[in-house]
Amino acid sequence: MNISEICDNLRAGSDKLALQTASQKNTALAAVILSVEKNRASILKANDEDVAVARAKGMTESLVERLALDDKKINSIIESIKIIISQTDPIGEETAGWKTPNGMTIRQVRVPLGVVAIIYESRPNVTADAFALAYKSANAILLRGSSSALKSNQAIVKAIKEGLSSAEAQGFGVPEAIELAPCESHDEVQEILTAVGKVDVALPRGGAKLINMVVDTAKVPVIQTGAGVCHLYVDESADLAMAEEIAWNAKTQRPGACNAIECILVNEKAAADFLPNLVKRFEDKVQLRCDEKSYKICAPLCNSADSKIVLAEESDFGYEFLDMVCAVKIVSDVNEAISYINTYSTKHSECIVTENRANARLFQAKIDAACVYVNSSTRFTDGGEFGFGAELGISTQKLHARGPMGIKALTTTKYLIDGDGQIR
Known part of the structure; x- marks a missing residue:
């Protein structure tokens, strides 16, 4: 891969996009929708080949689900691009403005970042989502997906x-505003991440191993x-029926997603009252890895010869299973829950189920995460669910962007100053 040549072409594309109007960018995105529809069959055929290879290599079904495309997911890609078209173009937006005592006018306006690289695993829908968000915000994008999704991408x-x-x-x-890395070698990732002056920003999207490597x-x-x-x-005050439904949805609706829960904490x-219902609901479907206190309650309730209730190891807490597995721990109160979560979480999405308003507000105030829920599934941490149409990922840092990243996450600002001869 010739990273210099690829980035030079992308830079030229970014420079062109920066001068285009919202109408021009929207017209191009509408043409992309028509092309995706036209090429639907070939996209699905390529994806079928990727899925077949992934299964043959032993990929878990929860991860295969992330890789697989069908007509519904293609429709979702198209709908996401339509939503992005409908959104206000952030480029040129004046975020602040004032006049100085000496008569200069200062305006702070949104501008694109330039050349953006995204390094991601599986999920070929990210290819279309990341492109559309980058294009609408006048950025060129370099995509480096995983080998498992190469034909789909x-x-x-x-x-x-x-x-x-x-x-x-x-x-x-x-x-020229989009390029896909050939995915021939892991060295490509190294080239992208060290392309100082060529790549303006990189975004990892995937599991902890990928993210840590990029950082x-x-x-x-x-x-x-x-x-x-x-x-x-x-x-303690939770509506236990509600808690059961939220736990079931947040763990099982899409266990391979980053916003699925990996640990359930229960007030002592x-x-x-709660754990027996949880065991019954999860029985034969989700393995529960319980701390000693919860194991004493849960283990006798499982009648299966192949018990899904096991005693947890310390490494099970703070671990992203991405599968039908969930850790369980009993805590004394909301303060212990908050302390535990802030110790073990990845600052993504956390939830409390409670009827106690004071505990709800304490939880939201003290939990250090991008998204903090009260009485709602963590599965809503998603750009589409937040109304962004699509997302580049869920930022868990505190600088520039946090949470689901939509169009504005790919912009920065600059100051435009107009004077009439002022000197200092």
Whole structure:
């Protein structure tokens, strides 16, 4: 991979995009939608091949689900691009402005970051989502997906480029605004992360191993997305039926997602009533790795010869299973729950189920995470659910962007100063 040549082409694309109007960018994105629809069959065929190889290599079904595309997911990609088209173009937005005593006018306006690289695992829908968000915010994007999704990504990028080329023929469209790394070697990632002056920012999207590698290796700026060690705390005052439903949804609706819960904390005063119902609901479906206190309650309730109730090891707490596995721990009160979560979480998404307003507000105030829920599933931490149309990932850092990253996460600001001869 010739990183210099690729980034030079992307820089040229970014420079063109920076001068385009919202209408021009929207016209090009509409052309991309038509091309994705036209190439639907070839995209699905390529994905079928990726899925077949992944299963043959022993990939877990929860991860296969993240890799697999179907008509519903293609429709979702198209709908996401439509939502992005409908959103206000952030470029040129004046975020602040004032006049100085000496008569100069100062305006702070949004501008694109430039050349953005995203390094991600599986999930070929990220290819389309990341492109559309970058394009609308006038950024060129370098995509480096995983080898497991290579054929899917190639088919999607081919459709995107065809759409942009058709728009270019009408005076719009910038095909140079997107490139897909060939995924021939892990050295490509190293090249991207050390391309100082070529890549303006890199974003990792995937598991803890990928994210940590990017953060540790990068010499270019990084917007850090985090692994999802998410917790659900069932308070003493919780509506236990509600807590059961939220636990079931947050663990099982999509266990391979980063916003699925990996640990359930239960107030000791609610444990005897809540845990038996949890065991019954999760039986034969979710393995519960229990601390000693919760194991004493849960283990006798499991009648299966192949028990799904096991005694947890210390390493099970703070671990992202990404599977039908969940740790369980009994805590004394909301303060112990908060302390535990702030120790073991990845600052992604955390939830309390409670009818105690004071405990709810204490939890939201003291939990250090991008998204903190009261009486709602953590599965809503998602750009689409937040109304962004799509997302680049969930930022768990505190600088620039935090939580689901939409269009504005790919912008920065600069000051425009107008004077009439002032000197200092």
